[in-house]
Amino acid sequence: MPELPEVEAVRRTLDRAMRGMRIERVQLRRPDLRRPFPKEFAARLTGRRITAVNRRGKYLLAPLDSGEALIVHLGMSGSFEITRRRGTRSAPPADRHDHVVFELSSGAIVTFNDPRRFGLMDLVRVDAVAAHQAFRLMGPEPLDDAFDAAALARVCAGKRAALKVVLLDQRRVAGVGNIYASEALHRAALSPRRRASTIATPGGAPRESAFRLVAAIKAVLQDAVTRQYQGSDSRFRVYEREGQPCPRRGCTGTIRQITQAGRSTYYCPTCQR
Secondary structure, eight states, X not given: OOXXXXXXXXHHHHHHHHTTOBXXXXXXXXXBSSSBOOTTHXXXXXXXXXXXXXXXXXXXXXXXXXXXXXXXXXXXXXXXXXXXXXXXXXXXXXXXXXXXXXXXXXXXXXXXXXXXXXXXXXXXXXXXXXXXXXXTTOOOOTTSTTOSHHHHHHHHTTOOSBHHHHHHOTTTSSSOOHHHHHHHHHHTXXXXXXXXXXXXXXXXXXXXXXXXXXXXXXXXXXXXXXXXXXXXXOOXXXXXXXXXXXXXXTOOOBOEEEEETTEEEXXXXXXXX
């Protein structure tokens, strides 16, 4: 499943193509994805102007001039392709997994492809987005300025669960994801197995480790977003590097793999404490 950096890269690409454009036509090639499309979905989108393409966690949000917002989740295999209209004719989807096609006033054609159909599209009032089932319990955005050491300490204070398990909980922090949780913890030299509560004082104030971890989360995600958007290869320090030497300068440890909350965790037991 795409993680936050991948979704953010998609958002940036779609925002460039769709912001300010009017949707001239919507083609639904099937009645559903993960679940059925909302009632009169195509009709409610047709003729509406897209004011922006935003992101919340791993969801895309496109507010419209109608006062509604298009919500998209890529699921396991969803992706978008942007092409151009050929003359006055609409270019039909060429792939059997091209399920939704948006034709824009700019001549761009934005196609949603999803072989496994775990994606999702919904349409709700903008003022009801925060109460939507996907967002009402979602934690703070890790790339927002408001997400700082104090914010992280608050969500970790008193938690007996392992630090990495808390980072993966969308109710605590939105969208960090399995890969980047491992990467951030290594960068911050913190063990994924330590109790989450250890980065906060008993009163909930941040310890020095909380400052290190927030900085690492932001740096890892920002770097990954840039690489995704530029089409560069991802470079992981520990993820899927079990048995390899720790990349931290001066560390003689070896990367290990363990399972936490059903997910693979990679870390160095020598320098991550």
